Amino acid sequence: MPDRGRLAREALQHLDALYDHGRYLTRNAVEAEDLVQETYARVLGAAATFGGGNLKAWLFRIQRNAFIDQRRRSRPMAPSFDPAALDTLDGAPAPAGEDQLAQLRRMTGADIEAALFSLSDEARAIVLLDLEGFTETEVADILGCALGTVKSRLSRARAALREKLKDYAR
């Protein structure tokens, strides 16, 4: 059985990453704090079930489940978090030309954040998990879907983001 105290302390090393990810998920600093607190409470409650391996990926999986529950509680009538919605996105657009690349290079952090926020919850989550440095296998584990599904959804989400960024770069 894992040492609960040690696990709790090691989990603290990922607090900033969990909060930042939570802020992008919820789009709200207060809700992100709630989400992180709920995540840590669940982590402590489930410490005995952690079987080793990538602690950060385990924490993000717990956070994702907490986020889904939080959404269900706060917006019971809203569509649920549905990664399958990504499958309806169009395929990848044509590669960007030099002009577009130059435009992208001039974008500010606020533009990038706005483009990320304009994505669907599903697309934003998968793009951010990729940016967090998780492998596609780890992303599949966090999201609870097949590896092939992650590959196709990530490709579509990044394509959607490129389109959004082009809008913000104009």
Next chain:
Amino acid sequence: MTPEDPTERELDQLLARRPRTAAPAELRRRMEALASETRPATPRRLGRWLAPLASACAAGLLVWVVVRPPGDTAGARVDLVEEAVNDHLRVVESSHPVEIESGGIHQVKPWFTGRLDFAPRVEFSGDAEFPLVGGSVGYFRDRKAAVFLFRHRLHSITLLVFPADRLPWRSHGLRSLGPLAVDEQRSRGFNALLWREGELGYALVSDVNLADLERLAPRLNHP
């Protein structure tokens, strides 16, 4: 993902510039307090020479526990008050402070069924002076809490109800309010009343006058 396409690389470089926000200091402090409360697991096997030493340490720890209960320190109690005030701030700052709007306490309380692993005991249904706005599920430290939101004129009053075990409750200097023995605290301009009834803990927090909270607290379960 390791994109080889220049456009993908460009996208990665661009996204690496996205704003990143570190966890607020207050959140970090709360989570560190949570982590420090967890006890290390007992070693499954001890060397033969370590066993007597461990027994002696355990005996010493037992004496220490009897003399001074774990967590029963001024700092830990301050943490309890700070947690209550933070929870109140999260409720009033939330874009949706209640998840179930009030049609009376008998509508709000059943809503918690299935959402909590305990039954929050609150009998007061609100009145003209302290109308009940609604309820939601929150967290108090490492446990779920039933959150009730009352109003008093233009002020918000948050009532948190949660399992009382393993928390550093004050046992001295309590104020008697009817049947309650209440720990009255003030932090950052907010008044906080904390007390236990049976297995449940209660925290009542607001920026209203202390006298107003003192009138509300005894009525919650003894209207």
